[in-house]
Amino acid sequence: MTFNKMTLMTAALTVVLLAGCASGNRINNTAGRATVYEDARSPGKVQGVGVESQDIMAVTDQMMRDMMSNPQLVGREVAPRIIIDSEYFTNESSSRINKNMLTDRLRINLNRAANGRLVFVGREYANMVEKERELKRRGVVDGGTIRATAATAGADFRLVGRITSLDAMDMSSQEKSRYHQITFELIDLELGTYVWSGMYEFKKSAQDDIIYR
Structure with a gap:
């Protein structure tokens, strides 16, 4: 084999190898499946046996209706003060869920429906309120436009x-x-008695290979 022919073959082989490497490193920019919005009240395409969006919406809607029909809560001359957060709402199940999704939705929908017949105390933000009150008392900021009180709101339930x-x-x-x-239950914060109780139950079955996060 002549020198020129060998040189040409080597050059051709090098070009082929370089082209192969380049194609192997090429990024695939093929578009993926478009995002699909689903009805949060209905079972989605991806589902298992855990607590899902339709369950959260169903249980909080039912509890809201039950509480709004209870005269001990909404039939008082003076609107009772209520704390609804996840502090004393525990998850002892094998399902992974953010408890705030239940308590936040219940509180917000109750606040809308009650229209002043129930007053909700934001106890989880007590530190924030106390800091602002301290700034006002020290004269760092003015007193605002609403009122000045000796203490923050205590809760009834x-x-x-x-x-x-x-x-x-x-x-x-x-x-x-x-x-x-x-x-779900409401506790009288003076007597320690239950003033309202509600329960929601459901059962699911599936070939459960879904991971909830």
């Missing part, structure tokens, strides 16, 4: 509750079922 579950699995088919029980 506070939400407590828990999420529990019972799981079962068919070992042959690997199908799983989960029963959820979600309880």
